[in-house]
Amino acid sequence: MSEAAVQLRDLRKVFRRDSMEIVALENIHLEVQRGDFVCLMGPSGSGKSTLLNLVAGIDRPTSGELHVLGEEISRLSESQLAAWRNRHIGFVFQTFNLIPVLTAFENVELPLLLTKLSSKERREHVEMALKLVGLADRMAHYPRQLSGGQEQRVAIARAIVADPTLVLADEPTGDLDAHSADEVLKILQQLNREFGKTVLLVTHDLRAARRATVRHYLDKGLLQDAPPLEMA
Amino acid sequence: MKFLTLIFKNAFRNRRRTLLTVLSVAVSLFLLTTLVTVLTELYRTPEGADAALRIVIRHSVGLAVLLPEAHRQKIAAMPGVVDVMAMSWFGGIYVDERNFFAQFAVDADKLFDMFTENRIPPEQREAFVRERQAAVAGRELADRFGWKVGERVTLKATIYPRDVELILRGFYTGPDETQLFFHWDYLKETMSRYNSVGTFWVKARSQEDVDRLVAEIDGTFRNTNAPTKTETEKGFLLGFVSMMGNVKLLITVISSAVVFTILLVAANTMAMSIRERAPEIAVMKTLGYQSRLLLGLIVAESVFLSLAGWLLGGVGARVLFGVVKVSRYTGGMLAQFEVQPATLAGGFVLAVALGVLSCIFPAYRATRVTISEALRRVA
Ligand SMILES: Nc1ncnc2c1ncn2[C@@H]1O[C@H](COP(=O)(O)OP(=O)(O)O)[C@@H](O)[C@H]1O
Ligand SMILES: [Mg+2]
Numbered sequence: 001m002s003e004a005a006v007q008l009r010d011l012r013k014v015f016r017r018d019s020m021e022i023v024a025l026e027n028i029h030l031e032v033q034r035g036d037f038v039c040l041m042g043p044s045g046s047g048k049s050t051l052l053n054l055v056a057g058i059d060r061p062t063s064g065e066l067h068v069l070g071e072e073i074s075r076l077s078e079s080q081l082a083a084w085r086n087r088h089i090g091f092v093f094q095t096f097n098l099i100p101v102l103t104a105f106e107n108v109e110l111p112l113l114l115t116k117l118s119s120k121e122r123r124e125h126v127e128m129a130l131k132l133v134g135l136a137d138r139m140a141h142y143p144r145q146l147s148g149g150q151e152q153r154v155a156i157a158r159a160i161v162a163d164p165t166l167v168l169a170d171e172p173t174g175d176l177d178a179h180s181a182d183e184v185l186k187i188l189q190q191l192n193r194e195f196g197k198t199v200l201l202v203t204h205d206l207r208a209a210r211r212a213t214v215r216h217y218l219d220k221g222l223l224q225d226a227p228p229l230e231m232a
Numbered sequence: 233m234k235f236l237t238l239i240f241k242n243a244f245r246n247r248r249r250t251l252l253t254v255l256s257v258a259v260s261l262f263l264l265t266t267l268v269t270v271l272t273e274l275y276r277t278p279e280g281a282d283a284a285l286r287i288v289i290r291h292s293v294g295l296a297v298l299l300p301e302a303h304r305q306k307i308a309a310m311p312g313v314v315d316v317m318a319m320s321w322f323g324g325i326y327v328d329e330r331n332f333f334a335q336f337a338v339d340a341d342k343l344f345d346m347f348t349e350n351r352i353p354p355e356q357r358e359a360f361v362r363e364r365q366a367a368v369a370g371r372e373l374a375d376r377f378g379w380k381v382g383e384r385v386t387l388k389a390t391i392y393p394r395d396v397e398l399i400l401r402g403f404y405t406g407p408d409e410t411q412l413f414f415h416w417d418y419l420k421e422t423m424s425r426y427n428s429v430g431t432f433w434v435k436a437r438s439q440e441d442v443d444r445l446v447a448e449i450d451g452t453f454r455n456t457n458a459p460t461k462t463e464t465e466k467g468f469l470l471g472f473v474s475m476m477g478n479v480k481l482l483i484t485v486i487s488s489a490v491v492f493t494i495l496l497v498a499a500n501t502m503a504m505s506i507r508e509r510a511p512e513i514a515v516m517k518t519l520g521y522q523s524r525l526l527l528g529l530i531v532a533e534s535v536f537l538s539l540a541g542w543l544l545g546g547v548g549a550r551v552l553f554g555v556v557k558v559s560r561y562t563g564g565m566l567a568q569f570e571v572q573p574a575t576l577a578g579g580f581v582l583a584v585a586l587g588v589l590s591c592i593f594p595a596y597r598a599t600r601v602t603i604s605e606a607l608r609r610v611a
Contacts, residue, residue, distance in 0.1 A: 050604075058518055059604040079522050086520020093607070097515045101241040111519045113234050158519070 003070055005166060005198045006032035006055055011064035013050050013221075024050040025221045028064065032214070034165075037192040037199045039212030046218040048202040049170050055200060056089050056168050057081045069165055086114050090159030090197075092169035096151040098143040104130065104154045105139040111162040129157035133187055149180025156187055160197070167191055167199045173208060185211055235529060243533045246505070250537065253501040257541025257586070258548065260494040261579055264487055265549040268575050271483050273566045274473050277466040278407060282348050285314075286465040287434040287445055291458060295321070298428030299458050301420075307449060312441030313434055317342035318416045320430035324387030324396065326377070333373055334411045335387060337419040340366070346433055349406045356381070356402025364418045367398035370409030374400075376560055385412075394422050408567035410559060433465075491582065498590035502534050506594045513598050514606035523599040530595040535587030539580075546571075546579035 011028035014021055024047045032038050040048050053059040054066060057073045066074045069088050076084060085091075098107045108129055112122045130136050133153035143151055152172060159167060169188060173181035189211050191197040201208060209215055217224045244250050277283065289307065291297040301318070308316045322335040340361045344350060352360075352368060360366045369379060379385070385398045398414050420427050434449075436442045442464060449462040463471070473479065513526055550571035558569035 053604050056518070059602065079524075082517065082520050082522045084520075085518065091518050093515070097511065097607075099512050099515070101245045102238070106237065106241075110238075110516065113238075114520050119234065 003034075004031045004067075005034045005036070005069060006030065006200070007065070007067035008055075009065035009067075011051075011054065011066060012062045013047070013054060013059070014062045023221055025054075025061075028223055030216065030223060032198060032200060034198050035192070035196055037189065037211065037213045038201065039209045039215045040200065040202045040218060041204070041209060041215065042218035047221045048218050051218065052168050052170050052200065052202050055166075056091050057085050058091075083114075086111055086162060088165050090156075090162070090164040090167045092152070092155050092159050092167070092172045094171040094174040096143070096148070096155045096175070098151055098154055098158075100143050102142075103139065104135060104141050104143075104146065104157075107143070107154055108158045108161050110158060115162065125161050126157075129161040130154070132160070132190075133157045134183075147180070148176050149183055152176060152180070152184050153187065156184065156191075160191060160195075165198060167197045169199070170202045171204065172201070173203065173205050181205065182207070235532075239529055239533045239536060242509075242529070243536055245509075249501060249505070253498060254537055254540045254544065256497050257494055257538050257583070258545035260490050260497075261542050261545030261583065262549050263545075264490050264582075265546045265571055265575055265579055266553075267483050267487050267490075268578070269549070269553070269569060269571050270566070271480060272572055272575065273569055274476075274479060275470065276568070277469050278349060282435075283465055284439065285436045285442060286346070287436060287442060287449070287462060288465055288468040289432040289434065289449055289460050289462045290430070290468075292450075292461045295430065298426075298430055299432065299460065301427045301429055303432060303453065303458065303460070304429070306452065307432060307434060310445065310448065310452075312437045312445055314437050315342055315345060315435045317346045317433045318429040318431075319433050320416060320419065320428075321391075322387060322389075322396070322414075322419070323391045324389055326385065326387055331377070333376075336411065336413050337416040338413050340413070340415045340417070343368075343413055344404075346435055347406070350404040351406060352402050352404040359401040363399065363401060364415055364421070365397060365399050366401040367412055367414040368402045368404055369400060369412040371403050371405045372409035372557065372560065373412060374403045379403075392419070392423050392426065396422060410567050491586075495586060495590060498534070498538060498586055499594075502530075502591035503594045506530060506591065506598045510598055510601065510606050514601070514603045517599075517603050526599040527595050530591055530599070531588055534591035534595075535584055538583040538587035538590070542579050542583035546576055546583070550576060 008028050008030040011025060011030075012023075013025040014023050016022075028051065040051065042048050050059065054061050055068055057068070057076070061074055066072065071084065073081065073084065098104075099110070102110070105126055108126045109122055112125055117125065127136065127139070130139055133156050135150060135153055135157065138146060138150060138154075143154070146154065152175075156172075167188070172188070173184055176184065185208050188199055188201060192199045201212060203209060289299070289303070291299050298320070304316050304318060307313060317339045318337070320337045322337055324335055325331070326333070344352060344357055356368070360368045367385065373379075379400055381400055381402065383400045385400060387396050387398065389395050396414065396419065416429070434445065436445055446462045446464065450460050453460045516526060517523070553569050553571055559566050
């Protein structure tokens with residue numbers, strides 16, 4: 001398929017707070033090819049999360065075209081969108097966002113509970129995903145029993161367990177020490193290289209940016225030419 | 233069903249809070265079940281075809297005024313009357329005033345034909361009928377005082393001028409085992425001048441006879457010097473309850489207050505618990521969970537908790553009152569104290585409603601919030 005994974009045309013997002021209007025994104029044109037490892041950089045408040053949320057179908061644009069994986073997702077209903085996310089999107093948050101009352105295994109299993117898979121098939125998928133992130137021996141652990149890096153790896157396992165086409169990560173290393181951050185980035189790179197996942201990564205981290213195949217830079221809601229890494 | 237683990241683990245996310253909530257629902261439902269049981273027991277009338285055929289006749293002025301013994305023959309002669317039995321309240325004291333229980337002087341040979349729901353071994357019944365001073369008591373009453381067959385029981389008179397000396401000849405079992413019966417003939421003999429009767433009990437041949445007799449008996453005695461008031465047994469017994477004032481209203485008011493209070497307690501807990509997990513709800517939505525599924529999971533959790541309260545408080549009350557004989561401490565006012573299946577079912581429905589109502593509004597709101605909104609609030 002030659003079609004781009006993500007295709008944004010003249011995308012605009014305005015937040016309304018009381019009577020105030022905040023233009024979070026404006027005049028966004030962007031294409032992400034299948035198999036790309038895209039890094040999105042920019043100062044705080046520049047609209048990176050907003051853009052990622054739009055691509056993930058978590059939020060809706062004010063205007064513009066939002067083609068993701070061949071679908072104009074701004075036209076889907078809430079419940080269609082939920083089903084679409086479950087099938088196509090793996091999302092990794094900065095704050096891990098594991099469910100504290102569930103074990104690592106149960107957290108990773110969550111997306112699969114929405115599928116028709118049998119309990120045995122679910123178990124196989126979960127074990128495979130946790131093995132991939134190197135946590136096969138931590139399945140019965142609760143989030144509070146894991147380190148930050150381990151928690152984020154469980155979160156990645158949860159994001160990929162349903163085999164999504166697109167992996168979106170919003171500053172996944174923001175809360176991690178350098179060593180853990182490196183492990184997380186390695187996994188994302190491996191997902192891109194070995195499993196052909198299209199990865200869209202929002203980060204401040206230059207080492208993260210170096211692993212990407214494509215880099216974009218956002219400033220005040222506008223896409224800029226990315227400055228060379230050495231200068232950023 | 234694959235969501236059960238999730239529901240269960242969410243329910244126990246804060247163990248102490250969950251425990252306190254379940255306990256307060258349990259205590260409230262226990263209280264409610266008890267109150268409703270008091271009410272149903274107060275209004276309980278003997279069941280069965282036999283009871284529906286019974287008629288009670290008393291003096292039109294009230295129970296304190298007695299009827300002449302002579303009424304018995306006249307009533308017995310009426311068509312449709314199968315049997316007539318005299319029954320007088322004795323109201324004596326056994327050893328101590330606190331030992332209150334119901335005592336009746338009756339036509340001994342008629343007693344067990346009139347109240348067929350009371351069962352007694354034939355030889356004990358014979359011994360009771362044969363001997364003037366004999367008495368029979370309910371099993372529960374006998375257990376209360378540790379009575380044995382052959383034991384002598386003296387009842388100190390309060391209404392009548394002389395005490396009665398009785399010999400226990402048997403113990404019956406039945407729906408109301410808190411009463412004692414002895415011979416009306418013996419009472420009459422002891423109290424030489426008192427050949428009067430508190431009430432006459434009639435067993436009619438058929439339901440049609442009951443309706444006819446109720447009017448006919450009063451008509452017969454209207455212009456005598458002892459006019460009567462005739463009622464079905466059920467009407468007669470419910471008359472006693474209404475003498476206590478509006479118990480039903482009182483209990484209904486208290487029960488409503490109890491229900492309202494648990495609703496507030498449960499709603500508060502659920503609101504807290506839901507607010508806490510707003511970000512988790514957003515995460516689950518990101519993973520593809522639909523709002524209505526998430527709403528269903530929260531409702532299921534809330535219903536699970538209130539049903540746990542029902543199991544502890546409602547079913548617990550039934551088990552407890554099955555073991556502890558509460559009727560013993562009501563001085564014969566409540567012959568039985570048994571939580572009815574209908575009361576349990578009512579508690580179940582209430583618990584489910586409580587579970588749904590206590591969480592539905594905050595849950596609905598929490599599951600409708602857009603994901604990015606909910607996630608921003610944490611970050
Ligand atoms: N839900 C929202 N409501 C109001 N304003 C928002 C909302 N989300 C983001 N914004 C605003 O939009 C701008 C971009 O935010 P964001 O995309 O989170 O930036 P970044 O991720 O690059 O730090 C900011 O000014 C932020 O305050
Ligand atoms: Mg951000």
